Amino acid sequence: MQDLPAETDIAIVGMAAHLPGAADIEAYWANLRDGRSAVRRLTEEEILASGESPALLRNPNYVPAAALLDGYDRFDAEFFGFSPKEAAILDPQHRQFLEVAWEALENAGHTPEGFWGVAGVLQRFPCDFEKLTVLGVEDRGFLGGEAEEFRV
Structure with missing residues (x-):
């Protein structure tokens, strides 16, 4: 193994996640260890309350199941x-990204006052929220494969 100059060193010192069925990394690992699935059946009431068409429920190919993320609506x-x-x-x-990035820093034992250098967090994922809400796109079938960056 070769020693690298200090300016190229990278350290992963903290970790965090919000996942379906797991509010944090510890719960996620417990789910994996215990063979617990985050996918659950949705009730007809939940499906209709989410704005889906009643016709969807009659579609024989529709599977009323989802891996839902709890707490996505609680943002400080x-x-x-x-x-x-x-x-x-x-x-x-983006809200989830900010929360998880902050939790990863906390998990690492870092506070904003304690930083003397630069810390960077980068995430890429498909992002079509604007198209679904602001632009009012009705046909959601084409909204795939796009990505945006969020940086902290």
Whole structure:
């Protein structure tokens, strides 16, 4: 093994996640260890309350199951410097990204006051929230394969 100069060193010192059926990394590992699935059957009431068409329930190919993320609607906008209006139109994936990045720093034992250098967090994922909400796109079938970056 070769010693590298300090300016190229990278350290992964913290980890965090919000996943279906697991609010944190520990719960995720427990689910894996115990063979617990995060996928659950949806009730007809849940499906209709989410805005889906009643015709969908009659489709023989429809599987009423999902791996849902709990707590996605709880975001401390003020903590992250957003107004309530900004938070309302902020992509839920972006809100989750901010929360998880912060939790990863906490998991690593870091506080903002303790940083003397640069810390970077980068995430890429499909992002079509704007098309689904602001632009009012009805046909969701074409919304795949796009990615945006969020950086902290």
